[in-house]
Amino acid sequence: MIGGMSWESSKVYYELTNKITKERLGGSHSARSILITVDFAEIERLTFQGDWDAIGTIMADHTRKLERAGADAVLLCTNTIHLVSHQIEAATTLPFLHIAEATGDAVQRAGLQKVGLLGTRFTMEKDFYTKILQDRYGLQVVIPSKMERQTVHDLIYDEMVKGRFTEHAKQSCLRIIDNLERQGAQGVILGCTELPILLSPSEVAIPIFDTTRIHVEKAMDFALAKVK
Numbered sequence: 658m659i660g661g662m663s664w665e666s667s668k669v670y671y672e673l674t675n676k677i678t679k680e681r682l683g684g685s686h687s688a689r690s691i692l693i694t695v696d697f698a699e700i701e702r703l704t705f706q707g708d709w710d711a712i713g714t715i716m717a718d719h720t721r722k723l724e725r726a727g728a729d730a731v732l733l734c735t736n737t738i739h740l741v742s743h744q745i746e747a748a749t750t751l752p753f754l755h756i757a758e759a760t761g762d763a764v765q766r767a768g769l770q771k772v773g774l775l776g777t778r779f780t781m782e783k784d785f786y787t788k789i790l791q792d793r794y795g796l797q798v799v800i801p802s803k804m805e806r807q808t809v810h811d812l813i814y815d816e817m818v819k820g821r822f823t824e825h826a827k828q829s830c831l832r833i834i835d836n837l838e839r840q841g842a843q844g845v846i847l848g849c850t851e852l853p854i855l856l857s858p859s860e861v862a863i864p865i866f867d868t869t870r871i872h873v874e875k876a877m878d879f880a881l882a883k884v885k
Contacts, residue, residue: 665817720749760846772844772845773838809830830856
């Protein structure tokens with residue numbers, strides 16, 4: 658796992674891998690895993706500079722380290738940085754488990770055709786994520802208005818990645834989700850790994866897709882298939 662983006666959600670990745678392993682294997686089982694983390698301040702700076710090549714180089718380097726350490730697959734513990742997934746895939750012969758593909762599978766299994774997407778501006782506005790959902794899974798993807806996109810983006814970077822999950826942020830996101838539902842969204846993808854920490858299914862009128870849990874479950878399907 659490549660984590661640290663932010664560590665707030667990376668610790669959820671680690672917790673879920675172990676919980677799911679115990680649920681499926683029972684007893685005292687825990688997950689064999691390798692977690693390498695970045696300094697998020699560096700990634701954040703490069704992100705806002707638009708230097709995605711530099712970010713891709715960092716992710717590729719960490720991927721090679723995971724392969725040398727004996728990993729069987731690579732899991733990138735973030736949505737936004739999947740923008741450089743092509744550089745990760747080029748750096749390794751290991752399977753790379755893409756978060757948008759795992760999410761597309763989950764939405765398809767739920768039988769939905771039109772979904773809202775919340776995340777950073779990069780995730781909502783660039784096509785590295787929506788293109789997979791649309792082209793591979795035939796989904797209609799609805800994103801918030803420009804002002805709403807900026808609101809969610811700012812809440813993520815100014816508060817959530819710093820470990821602040823406020824009632825103000827929650828209510829702001831819930832209002833935006835309500836607007837997506839008015840546009841016909843049958844469910845909403847929480848396309849930032851901090852958002853499932855802020856929002857729970859019971860607080861949202863339509864189904865939510867927790868990309869952190871979905872991604873981990875996909876990884877555990879892959880990993881635990883080897884021990885059966």
